[in-house]
Amino acid sequence: MDLLQFITCGSVDDGKSTLIGRLLYDSDAVSLDVLAALEAQNRTSAAGTVDLALLTDGLRAEREQGITIDVAHKYFTTPRRKFIITDTPGHVQYTRNMVTGASNADLAIVLVDARQGVVEQTRRHSIVAALLGIRRFVLAVNKIDLVDYSEQTFRDIVADYAAVAAQLGIRQVVSIPLSALNGDNVVRASAHLPWYQGPNLLEHLETVDVSREATTDAARLQVQYVIRPQTAELPDYRGYAGRIQSGVYRPGDRVLVLPAGLETTLAAIEINQQAVPVAVAPQGVVLRLTDDVDVSRGDTIVPLAQAPEPTRELEATLCWMVEQPLRPGRKLLVQHHAAKTRAVVQAIVAKTNIQTLEQQPAAEAQLNDIVRVRLKTALPLVADTYLQNRTTGAFILLDEQTGATLAAGLIEQTTLPAPELVL
Template sequence: MDLLRFITCGSVDDGKSTLIGRLLYDSDSVSLDVLATLEKKRNATNSDSVDLALLTDGLKAEREQGITIDVAHKYFTTPRRKFIITDAPGHVQYTRNMVTGASNADLAIVLVDARQGVIEQTRRHTLLASLLGIRYFVLAVNKMDLVGNDEAVFQKIKTDYDAIAQQLRLPHVIAIPLSALNGDNVVRPSRNLGWYGGPSLLQHLESVPTVADANPHEPRFQVQYVIRPQTEELPDYRGYAGRIQSGVYKVGDKVRIQPSGLETSIEAIEVNQKEVPSAEAPQGVILRLRDDIDISRGDSIVPVHTHPAVVREFEATLCWMDERPLKAGRKLLVQHHSAVVKASVAAILQKTNIETFESVGTDEAKLNDIVRVRLKTAVPLVVDEYRSNRQTGAFILVDEQTGSTLAAGLVTATDAEYFTQELAIEPAFSI
């Protein structure tokens, strides 16, 4: 069976955790011991039904406040497909958590409270999901029972969201009316919404095409650890451990080490301490090369016929996550998987207006702003544009002093003049 990763997002109190709980509960994906615990809590509170949100709200603070704070992952399987669900918080101050959850999702369920309609968080989360490369969207209009299952209310919200989809050029969007609390249109179609002739939420999740995995992309591998045991049994052993980020690697492939540009070939591939003829994303492997080459943590090993950008300056879209505003000239760290390099913000080019999605000029980025910037790094980075490879086009910005995460970033443009061998030798600037 194939696998679909999806995220639920939207504003606070739209019912995301309850929706996921209903999906798990009605699809018989809740274990007996968990069901027994829910029943005990229901009896203790003299409630008429179990609190399905407790299936995902695992933190004590979440249960006390009735909100989602952390990103929760749940797994379930139907006869047709396997699923990984990410429940993202709705509060604007937890936007960083939503970005983390959406980074690996194939589909986004955007919940809207039927009483509230489309609001700022609806727009914000849709924009972020779109920027993060999600192609399939479900507009889940929840709590239809609280508006009398009125079709006109649903159609108005659908029309408002269609305008957002057109602005962002979302390729695949479906709108589904439902009630997570009552289970209407979640797993099975409901007679209470008889005017709706489309699939239930689960029926759609089971039928939507899965996004192609990482393997069709050009092969990418970044070194996480250099293994040199130097024992009597293995005096000359040298292996490069890491995870294949995309594509397929085979023994005998001619490869280039970036950013140095030196070429060699793959002598052996090890998976779980056994040699294999080939390996593919997202496997963790050890690559052994035919030639002894100076290779360090953060270097990339790529086939000679592929050309990732080797850059010291590039443009990126950031979701700023720090309370201290970002200004041009600030020095920080760029962490691109295993590679961590010093960098500075050369310029803040523009900010996205959440209400209109238009780009506007700005000289700073505040908490939760989405901005486009130009970054300069002290040493070259090996990257791809995010639209062509989600794995190698993503990075984070880190504070040098505290180590805290400042922003999630997506590479949006690279410059050909920075791809020369000379850039790998001398720093572009000092930090």
């Protein structure tokens, strides 16, 4: 049985937590003791049913304010698939939490209130989800009951979001009208929507293709540990442990150790101390090489025919996640999986206008801004662009002094043109 990890995102009060609660409730994934505890709190809706949002809003502040603040994870299983649900906040000030929730998701459910349509947070969360590599989207037009189940309202919102998706390069969008509060079209088809012929939400989640593109991408493995037991039984053993980020590895492959550029051959691949004939993403493995070459934590082992060019200059899109503004000249740390290096912001190329999605000039980045920047690193990075490889095209920025996370980044270019000479 395969696994689908998905997030719910969108603006405040669009019904994200209620939708998750409805999914869990109607699919019989809520235990009796949890239901009893909710009923004992005497928190019921106007219809006299359990407040389904409380199944995910677990913090006291969330219950008191009626909003989602932190990221919540829920797990459930149907006969067809296992699920991990991530409920993310809708408020602008909690966008950083949404970034955390989206980082490992395969699919994003973007909720839109049928009365409000596509709003600023709809665009912002769609940008962040696309930034973090999510390629499958569901446009859930919620509260359709409050517009009398209007087909025209649904069609208008679908058209508005299609323009947003086109600008962001989002190609896989399935649009579903529903009412999370009443259960229309969430787990079961609704008699109130005879004009809608598509799947209900759970049907789509159970059948959407979740095959991993990482197994067909160029092979990448970044070394996390160098294993040298130096025991009497294994006096010369040297292995390089890490998780395969993408692609396929086989013993006998000619490989390069980057950024040094050392060429060698894969002698063996081990999983759980057993030799295997092949390994694929995202397996954790130990690679052994035929030559005694210098390999350290953060180095990347790649097939000779698929080797990228290490770079110290890159252009990237950032979601800035702290209140202190980002300006050119700022020094910080780039964390690219196990590799870490100092870097400087050479320029802020542009900022995304959340309303129009256009790129505009900017002197700095403020909290929650989406900006394109140029970085120069102290040490070379072995990276791909996001379009080439979702996993190796992503990184985070850290504060040099505190180690706090400053931004999530998506690599757009790894080779920048030389500046023109002015004579």
